[in-house]
Amino acid sequence: MTAKLFRTSMAVAVSVMVLSIALFMGMLYQYFSDQMMTELESETWLVSHGVELDGMDYLNGLHTTSRVTWVAADGTVLYDNEADASTMENHADREEIREALTSETGTAQRFSSTLSEQTLYVTQRLSDGTVIRLASAQKTVGLLLISMIQPILIILVLSLLLSAVLASRLSKGLIKPILSLDLEHPEDCETYDELTPLLSRLKRQNDTIQQQMNLLKQRQTEFAALTDNMSEGFLLLDRQGHVLSHNSGALRLLGVEEPEGEVNVLVLNREEPFRQAVDEALSGKRSQQMLHLNGRYCKLLANPVLADGKPAGAVLVLLDVTEQEQRDELRREFTANVSHELKTPLTSISGIAEIMQSGMVKPEDIQSFAGDIYQEAQRLIALVEDIIRLSRLDEGAESLEREPVNLLSIAQDVARRLDSAAQKAGVTLKVMGLSVEVRGIPSVLDEMVYNLCDNAIKYNHPGGTVNVTVAPTDDGSAEVTVEDTGIGIPVEDQSRVFERFYRVDKSHSKEIGGTGLGLSIVKHGASLHGAQIHMDSQVGRGTSVQLLFPHHE
Structure with missing residues (x-):
């Protein structure tokens, strides 16, 4: 200007x-x-x-x-x-x-x-x-x-120089008030009266823009708060596959750092299923893929964004389905284990019944065969009962009412019921400690203590001991400790003994009986009551399992 x-x-x-x-x-x-x-x-x-x-x-x-x-x-x-x-x-x-x-x-x-x-x-x-x-x-x-050309030229040159100087100063002087305008605060500017309408319009436009910016920031903050607190991840792409927007969940699931500047989505992950989903979405097709990312399972949903019927970008949604996959895998494994555990006694019963039906059993042996059938039937009943208990715990036992429960009374009652089994195994079972109450489900707490004591007796040595201690902690919590002098658990198996049907020594477990679900019931019961489980075990020296219940108001 x-x-x-x-x-x-x-x-x-x-x-x-x-x-x-x-x-x-x-x-x-x-x-x-x-x-x-x-x-x-x-x-x-x-x-x-x-x-x-x-x-x-x-x-x-x-x-x-x-x-x-x-x-x-x-x-x-x-x-x-x-x-x-x-x-x-x-x-x-x-x-x-x-x-x-x-x-x-x-x-x-x-x-x-x-x-x-x-x-x-x-x-x-x-x-x-x-x-x-x-x-x-x-x-x-x-x-x-x-x-007169010479004097005229002299006058012309001098006049031009003077005009140039005056024009320069005039133009700078005219433009200076305009250049010094504060467009952020036009109402405070002192300039030409002719610019007043323009400054008033700028003021109105600034107010409108500020309102729109505040609204945009508010919506952006709400959007960021919403998306950043999502466990799911999302990515918004343009037509070329560049990332326009994303949330922290997407970066966390993909296991990548915050990208700097505009990047292509394939920089974040180059696996074939991911690339295929992106390519199909950008071509206008919906796609669904399962990704294995950093030890977790993620379902990728890729949907195209259409403008006038043509692909203009894509939206990628990442869902962490690790727990679902693990539950499905656990369910499949549980079904297989249950089938196997049920099949074994049923096969024994069917075989014995077939031998007796064929008349190949002597009359004096019928009582022995009937005893085998009874034992296998009892094993089936125990297995079914444990499966029912686990199913009830898996459902959260929502239908069961919680009430104040005295843990010392629970332990003493369990000891009375297992007294004969302890005497038969040559094991001394003792209960000691103080009376402590927690709010819980009596039947589930009873099963937890019973299974811990039952395992401590079964996997003990003749002449061994099982000590059950109930005591309050300094912070008002309650703890139940079941300590035995049995065979112990190897370090490599300690993290798995709470899995369903997992046995450290299958041959020994078969000899002493059991369904392989006892410690799994303990784990689910502890989760239901918000309790923590701590195990300390040494092979040949025994095992100590501690249940730490939260503070009860």
């Missing part, structure tokens, strides 16, 4: 300068013309009076720079001080001669393109009817301008 103002100012200055010079030259030329005409009229009057007095003698003795011509009344040239009068043509048709003959005096101006001069003529009629004419050549405006 400064340059434009400068050019405009210079153009105005040059135009004014050229017009001024033209006007000055015109006025100067007109002044000289009038001056010359006045002088020529005076000189003509003097010469005409001289001729009136002395005639031709006066003309012969006359010295002047003007051209003097004496013309008869019929137009014949009688005398000319610059040419031979006898050779000159008749002047009767000359404008100034005709005017003098009719009006006593006359004037005329004629331009010579050959000489680029203009000649001024003044005539005076004498008393005898003849006419005296004086002529003087005057330079044209062009010649006058050429003759």
